[in-house]
Amino acid sequence: MLLTGLVATLFEQEQAGDVAAGVSGVVDVNNRLEVSGINANLAEGLSASFLGEDKLSPATPDPDQALAARIRARYCWSASLHDQEMDVRVEDGRATLTGTVDTWLNRKHAAEAAHEAGAREVNNHLLVLPSAPVPNKHLAAAAHESLA
Template sequence: MTKKEEDIKKRVIDHLYWDNRVDASKIKVDVKESEITLKGSVENYNAREAAVLDAWQTRGVTKVNNEISVKYPPAYTIPSDKEIKSSVENLIAWNPNIDSTDIDIKIKNGFVDLEGTVDAYWKKTRVEQIASGVSGVLEITNKLAVVPTEDIVDKVVAEDIASSIDRKFSVDIEDVNIKVKDGKATLSGTVPNWSAYRAAIESAENTAGVTEIVDNIIIT
């Protein structure tokens, strides 16, 4: 392992141990150049997502592979699939910004499939975030399709994404290429860090008319 790899690994491990949401003692960190692989287990899905985010946010990291599994403590009574489904459905229904009418939740052994439609891309990501907070969830597959309620031409969608990125201080619009076809937004280019990457992706996620995002951005 090179000195650079050792430094990156130490920063990731330190960041994991700093995060009170994560039991870092059960996570193994492997590094190859600037690419991180996380292995081991955590006690809930939110902790898994937190660990991945911690790695992404660490200086020097350009890619994160997530191989962490969710293993609930032996003394914990894991909810049944029926209970998990009910909890997810209720939380989505109680969210004032999301119409759950066309959302279908399927669960098998703690594995959640989100199916159906929503009318905005940010709602697709929000539904997944809601499901991730439910006890008993082991994995989530987001199959929600985005069907906007109004037609917005691709040129306008691309311009709106670009304008949003250009207004942000954490990312340079010159670093990001944007193409939109039939609502599918493809973002490419190279950015210097995770903050710039997320700023660009969030601009696409929150733009009206986006139905799908192809992420080809590289962190250098």
């Protein structure tokens, strides 16, 4: 399912994606909703501040850095991902995720969020903490394949 249009806040953007994902029969959500106007600038500034980035320094826009910032902002605003130990690197639109997460579902959500932020490809090298149970055979097989 593709979501497009304008919303007023990042919360509304995330909520719309969550609602769409909960619709019966939907297997994938491509959330391309844009946060409009001053709220987008405020949210970007808050996310950058939270992530320790200096928004006042003049720099040439780098699409890979902008994509990495969008991915980190999604993690920052996500209830399940904001406190996970993840690192994001982007090169030529390809995001590489490293670090650790608490659950297999968080690992999956991290990759989905990177795609939704605009990554054309995601190399998911996130490790799941040993105490996390594997939810089912299909997810375990997919996790094994992505590590290969």
